[in-house]
Amino acid sequence: MLMETILNLPIENKIFYAVLVFSWTVYLWEAYLAYRQRRIYRLTLQVPQELGKIMDTDTFEKSRLYQLDKSNFSFWSGLYSETEGTLILLFGGIPFVWKVAGTVTARFGLGPEYEIFQSLSFLILATLFSAFTGLPWSIYNTFVIEEKHGFNQQTLGFFLKDAVKKFIVTQCILLPVTSLLLYIIKIGGDFFFIYAWLFTLGVSLVLVTIYADYIAPLFDKFTPLPEGELKEEIESMSKSISFPLTKVYVVEGSKRSSHSNAYFYGFFKNKRIVLFDTLLEDYSPLNKDGEPETDTLTEDKSKLKNKKQGCNNPEVLAVLGHELGHWKLGHTVKNIVISQMNSFLCFFLFAVLIGQKELFMAFGFYNSQPTLIGLMIIFQFIFSPYNEVLSFCLTVLSRRFEFQADSFARGMGRASELCSALIKLNKDNLGFPVADWLFSMWHYSHPPLLERLRALGSTKQD
Numbered sequence: 287m288l289m290e291t292i293l294n295l296p297i298e299n300k301i302f303y304a305v306l307v308f309s310w311t312v313y314l315w316e317a318y319l320a321y322r323q324r325r326i327y328r329l330t331l332q333v334p335q336e337l338g339k340i341m342d343t344d345t346f347e348k349s350r351l352y353q354l355d356k357s358n359f360s361f362w363s364g365l366y367s368e369t370e371g372t373l374i375l376l377f378g379g380i381p382f383v384w385k386v387a388g389t390v391t392a393r394f395g396l397g398p399e400y401e402i403f404q405s406l407s408f409l410i411l412a413t414l415f416s417a418f419t420g421l422p423w424s425i426y427n428t429f430v431i432e433e434k435h436g437f438n439q440q441t442l443g444f445f446l447k448d449a450v451k452k453f454i455v456t457q458c459i460l461l462p463v464t465s466l467l468l469y470i471i472k473i474g475g476d477f478f479f480i481y482a483w484l485f486t487l488g489v490s491l492v493l494v495t496i497y498a499d500y501i502a503p504l505f506d507k508f509t510p511l512p513e514g515e516l517k518e519e520i521e522s523m524s525k526s527i528s529f530p531l532t533k534v535y536v537v538e539g540s541k542r543s544s545h546s547n548a549y550f551y552g553f554f555k556n557k558r559i560v561l562f563d564t565l566l567e568d569y570s571p572l573n574k575d576g577e578p579e580t581d582t583l584t585e586d587k588s589k590l591k592n593k594k595q596g597c598n599n600p601e602v603l604a605v606l607g608h609e610l611g612h613w614k615l616g617h618t619v620k621n622i623v624i625s626q627m628n629s630f631l632c633f634f635l636f637a638v639l640i641g642q643k644e645l646f647m648a649f650g651f652y653n654s655q656p657t658l659i660g661l662m663i664i665f666q667f668i669f670s671p672y673n674e675v676l677s678f679c680l681t682v683l684s685r686r687f688e689f690q691a692d693s694f695a696r697g698m699g700r701a702s703e704l705c706s707a708l709i710k711l712n713k714d715n716l717g718f719p720v721a722d723w724l725f726s727m728w729h730y731s732h733p734p735l736l737e738r739l740r741a742l743g744s745t746k747q748d
Contacts, residue, residue, distance in 0.1 A: 298647035305648070305667045306372060312674060313368045320357055320364075323725040327354040330720050336736065337719055340709050349716040352435040359431055363423045370419065381650035383411050384659065398654070402468050405658035406461050413460070417453055424449070435716060437544050444541070448505065455504060463489055468657050479633040486633075487626055491553070498535075498551050498560060507538040511561065516599045520559065523603060523698070527614050530555040540564050544595065545715055548605055550613065557613075559606065564714070567596040595714050597707045604695055604703035605711075611694030617687045624683075628676060636664050684731040689741055701742045708738055 295303075333346045374380065387407035388398065396403050428445060432438035440448070467485060474481045493501075502508065511517045511534040524531035532552070539547065539562035546565040552558050597605065612618055639645060645663050646655045695704045712719065712735050719735045726734060733741075 298644045301644060301648035301668075302375070305670070306375065308670055309371065309667075310368065312670070313364065316364065317361065319722075319725045319728055320361060322722040324354065324357045324361075326720055326722050326725075327357060327718065334720060340735075340739070341713070341719065345713050345716075348435070349713075349718045352431075352716040353718040355431050355434065359427060363427075366423070375649070378650045380659065380662070383415070384408055384651075384656065387411055401656055401658075402465050402472075405468055405656060406465060408658065409460060409464060410457065413453070413456070417449070421449065432543065437716075438542075439540055439544060440542055448542075451504065455501065459493070464658070471657050479630075479637040483626075483630045483633045486629060490625075494551065495553060498558065502537070506541065508535045508560070509538075510534065511536050516566075516602065519599065519603055520606060523607065524557075524559075524610065526698075527610060529610055529613060530557050531559060532556050533558045535560045536563050536566065537561070538563055546596065546711055548602075548609060550609060559609075561602070565596050565605070565711075566602060567598050597710055600700075600703045601707035601710065604700040605707050607695035607698045607700045608691045608704060611691035612687065615687075615690055615694060617691070620687075624680070632665060632669065635669070636661065639664050639668065678728065681729070681731050685733050688732050688738070692738055692742055696742055705739055705742050708735060 327350055330350065333341055333343055337346070384404070387404050390407045390411075391397075391400060391404045394403075398404070425442075425445070428438050428440060429442065467482060470481050470485050471478050498508070511520070517534055520534055521531060532555075535558060537560055539545070544564050545562075547562045548560065548565055550557055550559045640655075640657075640660050643655060645668065646652075646659065649659070649663055649667075651659060692704065695701065711717075717735065721730065721734050732738075
């Protein structure tokens, strides 16, 4: 009887319920994977024997508790997000906000024919709603979980100022880009998907080019790496593989968090390297809060514990050797190509589906078919199954790339230093080295620590 009732539903109702069912199916799958991993956190109370030479008991316990707290937080925030999304769909939240956006633009004398202006008003309202509902979760994550485990470096005032600044910068980018995209779709004719794809390609390349020079400095202080041994060795290593390095920066990431990172950016002959101050043992402010603790010798000499945060110069070079391996092996270009192929395919399918009024009716739009709403429905909801499969495939590919980049660093004679750096960074970031195989396979874009150490040919700390 139930099946017969479902089959007799109008097509728009079938679409709506299919979207809801798939969304909750994905959520329950993710929740099951997270449960498996939380069980690992709860039950793995002792350092496994094979990890005994690279992780001390105290660090292991700290990382276990940190990851357990993060997992519990993720469960509740994920449940809230899924429930909120479901209620928005069930109670017609999207058409309601679209109607409010129309009311706002009407006050400026702009009727329904000014669809792009109504779309921009809708975006502002939707992003404001998202910012306000997400703010308590972000505050709790930063000032309870990250604070509890020693990572947060922000004051509440800095955090709120940062949130406002991010919102403004996002709007300054999102609104003009969206308006131009909608305009291109409207005037592009039968081949608008090609022009839309070319436009988004251009925007992404421009943003990648200007991000570190013009956008990131709005939030963090970038300073050139001072002249000295480290800079000379970075330049020498870059030259040895023909990496067209122009500048090396140190970013003051410690203002927000004690987590570490490093990356490079730029196109063609204009490459820059950015190192977080928390990555550099000699620059990390956390090492200057007091007298740095010296290495302590235990009965097992392999269990030397460096209490300082960050890596020494040879280890930093090994980490950069890994990052430069991504460039030399073409991983960056391959990711861009895959991303743009996917983008083109999505715009093509969007062009095929945009004329289906049932898609709009499924989400409460019976009398109009706004282009922005069509983009949201098709890209966010209709493409959900495809996006899940693609995400898993990219995760698998990313792990392969990580192993290849590690191998490249090993080929540069930096295997020992990279092993040591990975161990230190795992400790600094309280990474838990034991993972459920299914959770790891689905989520880990980087291989677990032990797998990387084995591939590099060492599981011992120098």
